[in-house]
Amino acid sequence: MTVHAMNHFTILAEDLDKTCAFYRDLLGFEAGYRPDMGFPGAWLYAKDQAILHVIAGRPLPNPRRGVLDHMAFSATNLAQTTAKLKAQGVRYDLGRQTETGTWQLFFQDPNGAVVELDFEASEAEA
Helix, strand or coil, X not given: CCCCCCCCEEEEEXXXXXXXXXXXXXXXXXXXXXXXXXXXXXXXXXXXXXXXXXXXXXXXXXXXXXXXXXXXEECCCHXXXXXXXXXXXXXXXXXXXXXXXXXXXXXXXXXXCEEEEEECCCCCCX
16 A cells, blocks of 8 residues: 545634635635535535535634644745735745745634645745
């Protein structure tokens, strides 16, 4: 057996609607099919892949970040993304990888989960 791809991340949410709106509005994810699992939640899709599973109705661990340090996604349009974050009052950190020049943008979702977006080195700084 060998792993060949990332399937999905799962996060816990206090406010399901706010969490889904955050990922929809900032990252362009779309809610899609989710089987009845006996508890509230949502599956958020990037293209045809359910990449983020959101579970609601359970207490969040303390500290919130648990063992998952962050989730990272490849992204495009750095300037537009940072403008969206600023418009919504989301604090972020932006830096570059030393060797590759890849832009790395870090911020937290409404539940405290850290999100990293990686942009090509050729993108203009916001």
